[in-house]
Amino acid sequence: MSSTSQQVDEQAAKWAALRDLGLTPQQEAEFQHWLKADKRHLGAYARAEGVLIRVERSHGWARDISSILPPVKTSPWTRRRLFFGGSLAAGFAAAGVFGVALWKKSRRQIYATGKGEVREILLADGSVAKLNTASTIEVQYTDDARMIRLVAGEALFDVAKNKARPFVVRANDTLVRAVGTSFTVSMLPRNPVRVLVKEGVVELKRADATAAPLRVGANSQAIAPHDGPIRAVPIDRSKLVRNLAWEYGRLAFDDQTLEAAASEYARYSDIRIVVDPAIANKTITGSFVSNDPIGFARNAGALLDLQVEVNGREVKIFRRSP
């Protein structure tokens, strides 16, 4: 072996630094050559870059967490009040605890949608939030961080890249940190918090957890049940796309039972779809306008040869009488 392990580490450190700062094409060629020149080089390099990754990853979280959450020992009551402050007074109280820097320039803004409504909000940093039906978010931007709280429903975030200001969405006790990406967070009644990642990578973590964040890449989803660990669940691209059809004001079903479709529509409209139990298991496939349950029922009726009856704020689907 020509060079000592010490020298190899020094070369690796130098390459990791240079690569972090950006290589010229010529340097890139030299780097590739160096990587192959010795069987220790790749490993030494990965460790050198790994050092940077460890710092970025854990220091970033240390800061996010300490800036948005109180120390572990506070009571649940204090914790609840401190996060995004239940009131202005709570905000000041929090400022007292953590120093004023984070809070003094922050302003809270609330955006909400009614049933059947989809709303696109351009945020101050160029990120876009799209709210699905009956959803509410609270936006709080500071110099250091971009905090969003999903109060109810479902929202899609297209996040503008900015390493210096982490973009963190909180839904119940789940924190979702974006690493420059497009993803949805949903929090629906009787369902666990769910995150769908369309592009890029997000990291999920319980607000008070000490375990490592779960990293979830594009075309996957993560589920955060209230009584179990956060886990990644694979999802295929076509299903992901269907799940995001609401973005364009549509609901997409693939072999969905009428029963399930009806309960999905209940999120979008006060007009109730009532499915006769005898046909509740009949399935439907297709894309339908999300805030038009009557239109959906008529389509379903035509497709499956069923009878449809509209009575005020209720639409019934049942078997056609012979």
Place this chain on the structure above:
Amino acid sequence: MSDDLSDRSRWLAINVLPHEALIRSKLNDIRSYNLDIEDVIQETYTRMLSVPSLETIRHPKQYAVKTAKAIIIDHVRHARVVSIASAGRSDTVDVPERSATAEERLEFQEEVAAVEEALAALPEKCRMTLLLRRVEGLPQKEVAHRLGISEKMVERHMTDSIKHLIKLFGRGRKTRVQTSNRAFEIGGSDVVDKPTG
């Protein structure tokens, strides 16, 4: 930077590097072979990262120890180097642990503490450069401007920070190694740890 090499470095940073001190402690018998443990660690990482798919490595820590031991044996036998392709077959070294409870995951809190501790041990300029660049994500020029140093010095401080941290992390934290060690024994006892040739 999201190329394959960086993805692999990230995998290493998350799954293996926090345990480096522990892995090192498992290779104590190396001294009798007159080998440099640092060479072995570097080569171990090269071999691990040369596996076609890192996802097939289900127990990175154990895998690292076993790979390192295999490398030691190779050197002792004067068998030059096993080709990367054959060394990378995960079925030969990645044995499942005996019980699911033995799956010992380093608490992220400890990782945060380890990183903070190491950062605190860096020279001030190095630490500032590293944080501005890597955590704040500022361009080289801006880092230089903020610290009142030349861009060349930014590069120097970055390099020095990495060098220091490789050493600091490699040494590990005293409190952690002890506790991790016990859980580790459970899965790692069927290692071939004596050269046969």
